[in-house]
Structure formats: structure tokens, C-alpha cells
Amino acid sequence: MSNELYERAVVVAERAYAPYSNYLVGAAVRARDGRVFEGVNVENAAYPLGVCAERTTFSRAISEGYRPGDFVVAAITASPCGGCRQWLAEMGVERVLFRNGGRIVEMTPDELLPEQFDAGELGA
Ligand SMILES: [Zn+2]
Numbered sequence: 771m772s773n774e775l776y777e778r779a780v781v782v783a784e785r786a787y788a789p790y791s792n793y794l795v796g797a798a799v800r801a802r803d804g805r806v807f808e809g810v811n812v813e814n815a816a817y818p819l820g821v822c823a824e825r826t827t828f829s830r831a832i833s834e835g836y837r838p839g840d841f842v843v844a845a846i847t848a849s850p851c852g853g854c855r856q857w858l859a860e861m862g863v864e865r866v867l868f869r870n871g872g873r874i875v876e877m878t879p880d881e882l883l884p885e886q887f888d889a890g891e892l893g894a
Pocket of ligand 1: 822823824850851852853854855
């Protein structure tokens with residue numbers, strides 16, 4: 771089941787908008803109700819404005835009414851960057867599957883980002 775999700779990430783990666791780096795990344799996230807969201811990296815000529823595949827994927831899901839804790843597994847065709855590790859933790863996904871160094875790795879958000887920033891620190 772997770773391999774199927776990873777394959778979806780590979781397929782969707784072809785739709786990435788990455789004219790500057792030519793580094794195409796795809797992500798697919800499965801929600802608890804079985805729905806799958808897909809996303810790609812979207813670059814911009816003003817480089818820092820580019821958005822990672824993980825963030826476009828979760829942004830789509832949140833826009834559809836899903837919330838942190840609604841997600842089971844995320845599959846990504848590249849190792850998530852530091853910022854996306856924080857996103858994966860906040861979204862409460864249980865497992866993260868990604869390609870790194872030619873192999874597929876599976877980790878939890880806690881393993882990907884120990885001692886992560888937590889909303890509890892905001893004092894809200
Ligand atoms: Zn990222």
C-alpha cells in the first residue's frame with residue numbers, strides 16, 4: 771500500500787514546475803479516510819519563493835477541509851528538507867516514505883526532526 775503511494779508520487783513528479791533546477795519532486799499523502807492528495811514542487815524566478823512538493827500537497831488537503839492528524843502516510847520522491855520536516859510533524863502524519871541515496875527510507879516525523887518546534891511553545 772505504501773509502495774503504491776510512492777509510485778503515485780513518482781508519477782505526479784512529472785508535473786513539477788522546476789524550470790530553474792530541473793529537480794522534479796512529487797509527494798503523495800494518504801488521509802485516514804483513504805483519500806490521497808498529490809503535489810509537486812513549484813519554483814519561481816525569485817528562487818526563495820519556490821514551494822516544496824510536501825507543502826503543496828498538504829496545502830491542497832487543508833484547503834479541502836482536512837486537518838493535522840487526518841494523515842497516515844506521506845510518500846516523497848526526495849528526502850524532505852528541514853522546513854518540510856517541520857510541516858510533516860505539524861500535520862501529524864504517522865510515517866514518511868522517501869527516496870534517499872537511491873534507496874527508499876521509512877521514518878516517523880519524530881525521527882526526521884527530533885525536538886521539533888511545537889505549537890505548545892506559542893503559549894496559546
Ligand atoms: Zn521542503
